[in-house]
Amino acid sequence: MLEKRQQVPQEQITDTEYFIYCLEGVDDIEDNTVTETQHNLEQMALNYGIASIYKTCDTIEGLEDSLNALVLDDHNFKDYEIIYLVMRGEANTICLNDYYYSLQEIAELFEGQLNGKILHFSNVKHLDLDEEEAQYFLDITGAKAISGYGHPYNGIASTKLDEAFFNLFKEDDDMLAVVEELHQRHYKVCTLLDFRLYY
Secondary structure, eight states: OOOOOOOOOOHHHHHHHHEEEEEOOOOTTTOOOOHHHHHHHHHHHHHOOEEEEEEEEESHHHHHHHIIIIIITTTEEEEEEEEOOEEEEEEEOOETEEEEEEEHHHHHHTTOOOOOEEEETTTTSSOOOOOHHHHHHHHOOOOSEEEEEOOOOOOOHHHHHHHHHHHHHHHHHOOHHHHHHHHHHSSSHHHHHHHEOOO
C-alpha cells in the first residue's frame, strides 16, 4: 500500500524565521557557562521571533572555522542577513585570547565570502574605522555593511538597541531605511552609544 504524504506548502518552508548568526569571543570554548549574550538571544527569540545560531570562539582559527562552517556548510546561509559579533577590541581590531587582529586581517581571511551580509558589533568593542579601512573591508569580503558603536561599553550595554536593529531588519531589508527608523525610534540611545554604519 502506498503511503500518502502530506505536502508542505513551499512558502511555509522558506518563510520560516529570520536568523542572526552570533559569534562570541570567550576566554575558553571548553567552559560551558551560559553567557549574558546567550540569555539575550533567547529573549530576542521570545520577544521578536528572531532565531539565532550561537557559537563561541577563543582563537582566530576558531573564528575562521565558525564562519567557514556557516559560509560553506550551512545551506541556510542566505537566510542570515546579519552576523552579530560580540568580541572585545579597539577601533579597528578584535581581541581573542589577548591577541589583537585588525579588520584588514579578518577581511583577508574571508575574502569574497560575506556577500550581502552585515557585520554588526555589539558595544563590547567600540568601532572606529576611517573611510579607507571600511571600504577595504567591504571590497575584500563583499559584505554589505559594518555596524557598531563609537563609544566603548561604560555600564550601558548595546543589547536592547541591537535587538531593535535586528527586529527592524526583520520587517524591512532596506538598510538605510532601517538605520533611519532606528534613529527616529531610539534617538537618545543611538546618540549615547554613537551607533555607526559603514557601507
